[in-house]
Amino acid sequence: MSGAGTRPADFALRAREVLEERPTVRAAVTEGTLRAQEKRRKAFVGLDEEAWKEWARATKTHLLGRLDHYLLEAEASLVANGVRVHWAEDAPQARRILGGIVEEAGLSSAVKAKSMLSEELEVNAFLEKRGLSVRETDLGEYILQMLGEAPSHIVGPAMHKTLEDCQELFADELGTPPDASAEVIAAAARRRLRRDFLEADLGISGANFLVAETGTVALMENEGNIRLSTSLPRVHVAFVGIEKLLPRLADLAGFLQLLPRSATGQVIGNYVSLLQGPRRPGEPDGPEEMHVVLVDNGRTRLLADDQGHEALRCIRCGACLNVCPVYRQSGGHPYGWVYSGPIGAILAPGLLGLEEAMPLPYASSLCGACGDVCPVKIPIPELLVYWRERAVEEGLVPRSEAWGMAGYTAAALNPRLFHAAEALAGVLTGPAGELLARRLPMVGDWAADRSLPRAEGPTFRELWAEGLDQPREDG
Amino acid sequence: MPPPRVALFPTCLGNRFFAEAVADAARLLRHVGVEVSVPAEATCCGQPAFNAGHRAEAARMAGRLAEVLDGADWVVLPSGSCAAMVRNHAPTLVQGTRADLARRVALRTRELSEFLVDEMGVHRLGDGLAGRRVAYHHGCHALRELRSREQPLTLLKGAGAEVVPWEAAEECCGFGGLFSAKLPAVSTAMADRKLDTLPGVDAVVSADGGCLMQLAGRAGHRGEGPPFRHLASVLWEGVST
Numbered sequence: 001m002s003g004a005g006t007r008p009a010d011f012a013l014r015a016r017e018v019l020e021e022r023p024t025v026r027a028a029v030t031e032g033t034l035r036a037q038e039k040r041r042k043a044f045v046g047l048d049e050e051a052w053k054e055w056a057r058a059t060k061t062h063l064l065g066r067l068d069h070y071l072l073e074a075e076a077s078l079v080a081n082g083v084r085v086h087w088a089e090d091a092p093q094a095r096r097i098l099g100g101i102v103e104e105a106g107l108s109s110a111v112k113a114k115s116m117l118s119e120e121l122e123v124n125a126f127l128e129k130r131g132l133s134v135r136e137t138d139l140g141e142y143i144l145q146m147l148g149e150a151p152s153h154i155v156g157p158a159m160h161k162t163l164e165d166c167q168e169l170f171a172d173e174l175g176t177p178p179d180a181s182a183e184v185i186a187a188a189a190r191r192r193l194r195r196d197f198l199e200a201d202l203g204i205s206g207a208n209f210l211v212a213e214t215g216t217v218a219l220m221e222n223e224g225n226i227r228l229s230t231s232l233p234r235v236h237v238a239f240v241g242i243e244k245l246l247p248r249l250a251d252l253a254g255f256l257q258l259l260p261r262s263a264t265g266q267v268i269g270n271y272v273s274l275l276q277g278p279r280r281p282g283e284p285d286g287p288e289e290m291h292v293v294l295v296d297n298g299r300t301r302l303l304a305d306d307q308g309h310e311a312l313r314c315i316r317c318g319a320c321l322n323v324c325p326v327y328r329q330s331g332g333h334p335y336g337w338v339y340s341g342p343i344g345a346i347l348a349p350g351l352l353g354l355e356e357a358m359p360l361p362y363a364s365s366l367c368g369a370c371g372d373v374c375p376v377k378i379p380i381p382e383l384l385v386y387w388r389e390r391a392v393e394e395g396l397v398p399r400s401e402a403w404g405m406a407g408y409t410a411a412a413l414n415p416r417l418f419h420a421a422e423a424l425a426g427v428l429t430g431p432a433g434e435l436l437a438r439r440l441p442m443v444g445d446w447a448a449d450r451s452l453p454r455a456e457g458p459t460f461r462e463l464w465a466e467g468l469d470q471p472r473e474d475g
Numbered sequence: 476m477p478p479p480r481v482a483l484f485p486t487c488l489g490n491r492f493f494a495e496a497v498a499d500a501a502r503l504l505r506h507v508g509v510e511v512s513v514p515a516e517a518t519c520c521g522q523p524a525f526n527a528g529h530r531a532e533a534a535r536m537a538g539r540l541a542e543v544l545d546g547a548d549w550v551v552l553p554s555g556s557c558a559a560m561v562r563n564h565a566p567t568l569v570q571g572t573r574a575d576l577a578r579r580v581a582l583r584t585r586e587l588s589e590f591l592v593d594e595m596g597v598h599r600l601g602d603g604l605a606g607r608r609v610a611y612h613h614g615c616h617a618l619r620e621l622r623s624r625e626q627p628l629t630l631l632k633g634a635g636a637e638v639v640p641w642e643a644a645e646e647c648c649g650f651g652g653l654f655s656a657k658l659p660a661v662s663t664a665m666a667d668r669k670l671d672t673l674p675g676v677d678a679v680v681s682a683d684g685g686c687l688m689q690l691a692g693r694a695g696h697r698g699e700g701p702p703f704r705h706l707a708s709v710l711w712e713g714v715s716t
Contacts, residue, residue: 392528405532415516
């Protein structure tokens with residue numbers, strides 16, 4: 001499922017809907033993110049976290065600085081491994097490439113490993129329109145496919161669902177008991193999915209990393225579905241964002257330890273697949289054909305941005321979502337596109353364009369938790385401010401806000417005017433002014449669910465002028 | 476040695492909405508033996524504009540503020556958030572003739588509890604808060620921009636208070652300046668998460684007026700919760716009783 005039908009512009013509306021109409025979403029996401037945050041914290045105990053992050057930052061920065069070189073090296077390594085390499089400038093081209101592969105090999109049914117890039121490319125709808133069956137094989141993705149929903153978290157796509165949601169769904173779809181445990185549900189899904197794995201002639205995956213030196217496509221997971229999706233079907237197609245490269249195999253050794261610690265608090269995923277091409281003569285298993293589609297889809301444009309390019313270091317661990325107090329309330333759907341949370345808010349302006357991404361850079365209180373937790377040290381709060389500055393420059397914020405800010409600034413530069421404005425604020429938050437205040441734009445929204453502060457009595461400066469002799473009750 | 480001279484910047488929110496808390500900050504500063512002045516023309520640090528992306532306006536306010544705060548040995552603010560603006564962001568914003576000024580002021584800028592603990596070496600403030608159970612809300616910018624976590628706790632405990640563990644102590648309250656007006660529903664839910672996890676305490680204490688306004692405002696609307704009080708007021712109460 002893609003995020004079709006939603007868009008970033010509706011963030012405020014969708015978030016309010018979730019909070020008011022679907023309280024189980026907030027409960028499930030809060031529980032899921034808190035658990036992930038705590039597991040991540042424990043996974044770094046005893047490690048020099050800062051040194052690891054600095055190494056990862058430097059490695060990715062080096063890669064992105066010479067991306068043209070490493071992409072060509074990766075292509076050569078992949079070709080040497082017997083992999084067919086394709087280049088896709090945008091989503092339509094990536095889909096056309098997939099369509100060509102399907103046609104050439106005469107494919108009819110696909111199994112899909114979890115891949116956010118495939119969501120970005122809206123692969124499922126494309127294949128279904130061409131008459132192929134597509135089965136999501138990650139348990140979370142499988143649940144969402146049955147429900148017709150988009151993933152709401154980069155790592156845990158169905159984090160917003162409760163056990164009760166799943167019990168109801170699986171009772172309807174697979175006939176499990178209405179009080180089935182998570183284990184019973186997972187076992188039922190496994191039985192059903194096995195049939196799909198055996199029938200499929202096309203396996204689709206993303207990639208966590210692609211090593212330029214060796215052409216290794218690296219995938220980490222816990223369920224085993226990625227290994228089956230990439231090895232059972234006759235044809236395997238891996239969509240790889242061009243920022244997913246690593247220079248050397250030795251770099252992979254580091255990132256395979258950093259990613260699971262950051263994502264799920266694991267030392268390593270249950271399954272690590274290092275794919276070195278299709279089945280070779282004499283080998284018992286593996287696909288007959290392996291394709292890698294290197295996808296740009298806005299990444300080169302973002303790479304060219306003076307500041308915004310730092311977001312391309314992202315390894316999609318989801319740690320910033322797990323610590324984000326905004327995401328914790330709203331879940332991922334209100335963001336209105338594939339990547340949610342803080343990283344989504346700084347990728348969107350690059351990959352979608354700033355106007356289309358509005359107001360996501362503002363979907364943050366700038367608390368800074370995301371920047372602290374990022375394993376590749378993306379300065380997420382600074383980039384949120386950067387995209388806000390660009391939005392102001394490009395006239396994408398409400399004119400009332402721009403005027404208000406100009407007025408506020410003029411007052412702040414003129415103390416007499418400023419203190420007059422303070423006096424007005426005092427009146428508006430006093431008992432007589434509150435009715436008026438509640439009708440003002442912004443203040444009214446603020447006060448709808450909160451009591452306004454009281455600003456009665458003297459200001460601090462008035463107290464100071466009196467000499468602070470008379471201590472009063474504080475406010 | 477003459478006593479250190481401190482310029483106390485009340486901040487925009489502090490002057491009007493937390494007048495007594497700022498006064499208590501001044502009283503504390505005098506109590507520990509510093510000479511306090513209040514620069515007459517210091518209005519706003521520019522953070523509301525900076526956070527919302529209005530860089531040019533923020534730079535003008537930050538530049539002007541650097542001018543009027545210059546001259547004292549230290550600049551002390553009863554707000555972690557505004558202190559982070561003056562110390563971390565103003566030096567990157569202010570260009571031209573005021574750039575050096577902004578850098579110099581930044582080096583001397585401290586949030587109140589940072590100043591008391593780190594610069595004045597205050598660890599004990601009597602035992603006037605003995606028997607009081609408080610929860611401490613860490614303002615995000617004090618915590619993650621100033622990297623100040625222990626100083627307010629040191630002072631509260633040093634005055635005899637018990638700081639009760641709070642699951643969400645380091646989570647954002649949802650204020651975030653314009654954020655709370657742009658996304659009021661999410662902001663309110665963030666405050667609710669704080670309030671829903673609050674342990675039984677005599678007061679919630681924080682060094683930031685914005686956070687206190689948000690949390691007290693939401694608790695008031697819900698019709699529940701303990702008093703929400705500024706760190707300076709709680710500490711001064713401990714000293715003066």
